[in-house]
Amino acid sequence: MTTLEHKHCLPCEGFGSTLDPKTAQNHLQQLASHWQISPDNKSIYSDFKFKNYYHVMAFINALAWIAHHENHHPDLEVGYNHCLVRYSTHALGGLTENDFICAAKTDAAYQPYTDKYKELK
Numbered sequence: 527m528t529t530l531e532h533k534h535c536l537p538c539e540g541f542g543s544t545l546d547p548k549t550a551q552n553h554l555q556q557l558a559s560h561w562q563i564s565p566d567n568k569s570i571y572s573d574f575k576f577k578n579y580y581h582v583m584a585f586i587n588a589l590a591w592i593a594h595h596e597n598h599h600p601d602l603e604v605g606y607n608h609c610l611v612r613y614s615t616h617a618l619g620g621l622t623e624n625d626f627i628c629a630a631k632t633d634a635a636y637q638p639y640t641d642k643y644k645e646l647k
Contacts, residue, residue, distance in 0.1 A: 530556050530630035533623070535596040544568075544620030553626040558633045563621070569601075569614035570625055574636055576607050577643060585609055588635040596631070598624045 530553070536542075545553065547567050554563055554570065561572045576582045582604060589611065593599040603610035611632055613625035 530623075530627050531634050533627045535598045535624040535627055537597070538615055538622055538624060539617050542615075542618055542622060544615065544618050544622060550621050553621075553623065557626065557629050561629055564612075568620045569612050570621065570629055571610060571612040572629070572632075573608055573610045574632075576609070576639070579606050581639065582607065582609050585635065585639070589632060592628060592631045592635065596624070596628055598628050600628065600632075 547563075550563055550567060550570075554561060557570075558572075561570050563570050574585065576585065586602060586604065586609060589600060589602070589609075598613070598615075601612040601614070603612075611629075613628050614620065615622040615624055
């Protein structure tokens with residue numbers, strides 16, 4: 527079985543379907559425990575903590591690279607020491623596997639940071 531982090535997003539413009547709540551919950555269990563599904567089951571989100579704004583911006587640049595490479599783009603809310611990341615497949619109006627793939631890649635980008643700053647876990 528290929529982990530979500532090692533998969534790639536599939537095109538979804540104009541075709542495909544969203545995940546039912548049970549399947550979305552199964553995918554969520556493959557991510558780090560800080561991810562949550564929105565009450566309407568249309569997005570997943572997590573708030574990533576950092577020591578300072580510079581580290582937040584470095585993380586955002588890593589997310590920009592992931593988004594470009596996967597052609598799947600998160601909504602970001604940026605603060606001095608945090609970044610709220612939200613994934614949803616806007617073209618289909620809800621969650622698809624693409625959202626969970628990018629969330630897993632987001633966790634992989636954050637991992638070296640939490641390894642260095644263990645108090646942020």
